[in-house]
Amino acid sequence: GENVEQHPSTLSVQEGDSAVIKCTYSDSASNYFPWYKQELGKRPQLIIDIRSNVGEKKDQRIAVTLNKTAKHFSLHITETQPEDSAVYFCAPPTSGTYKYIFGTGTRLKVLA
Amino acid sequence: DTGVSQDPRHKITKRGQNVTFRCDPISEHNRLYWYRQTLGQGPEFLTYFQNEAQLEKSRLLSDRFSAERPKGSFSTLEIQRTEQGDSAMYLCASSLSSAGGNYGYTFGSGTRLTVV
Numbered sequence: 001g002e003n004v005e006q007h008p009s010t011l012s013v014q015e016g017d018s019a020v021i022k023c024t025y026s027d028s029a030s031n032y033f034p035w036y037k038q039e040l041g042k043r044p045q046l047i048i049d050i051r052s053n054v055g056e057k058k059d060q061r062i063a064v065t066l067n068k069t070a071k072h073f074s075l076h077i078t079e080t081q082p083e084d085s086a087v088y089f090c091a092p093p094t095s096g097t098y099k100y101i102f103g104t105g106t107r108l109k110v111l112a
Numbered sequence: 113d114t115g116v117s118q119d120p121r122h123k124i125t126k127r128g129q130n131v132t133f134r135c136d137p138i139s140e141h142n143r144l145y146w147y148r149q150t151l152g153q154g155p156e157f158l159t160y161f162q163n164e165a166q167l168e169k170s171r172l173l174s175d176r177f178s179a180e181r182p183k184g185s186f187s188t189l190e191i192q193r194t195e196q197g198d199s200a201m202y203l204c205a206s207s208l209s210s211a212g213g214n215y216g217y218t219f220g221s222g223t224r225l226t227v228v
Binding site for chain 1: 155214220
């Protein structure tokens with residue numbers, strides 16, 4: 001089925017702290033796991049992705065980790081900055097198709 | 113080619129009128145997607161194309177919605193007999209394709225529809 005959940009739904013952190021957002025999916029055949037960032041009034045933008053043959057991927061201050069057994073993947077942001085404030089969406093694909101079902105979103109607020 | 117283009121950016125229409133939106137994807141991208149997003153929600157899948165073939169249409173989409181991609185390049189989304197509940201941001205996205213491969217989306221800026 002197509003069931004994607006994100007936790008938490010809102011997250012406030014102090015500037016410089018780390019933030020972690022978790023995405024749980026139900027389709028065990030999913031093999032590609034992206035994260036999107038959407039700033040207020042703007043389009044969603046792909047910020048990092050991981051494929052199922054890799055457990056972790058890092059790009060400067062952001063990283064994604066994957067646990068296929070437990071069917072969840074997480075976005076990690078270190079040394080948060082005010083410009084990281086946005087809504088973050090995970091969007092794993094549905095097996096047998098090339099469409100993505102977006103999660104419920106996590107609103108991250110970085111307090112200066 | 114600087115990205116995914118959508119036209120118009122904003123559309124205000126009276127209830128019952130028909131509207132049509134256009135999307136020009138990145139030229140190298142074979143897959144094209146339409147999503148709808150309302151305030152505080154994530155993008156909701158509507159339909160997608162591989163080249164000119166429409167491969168899937170959401171079960172949530174009524175018969176008033178139709179999409180085309182006649183030559184496998186730009187796409188149009190038409191909404192007939194608009195209702196107030198159709199008010200939303202309509203997002204187009206495109207992606208690369210390869211046999212068995214998934215790739216991330218590049219989104220356009222969207223068309224904001226307001227039905228009055």
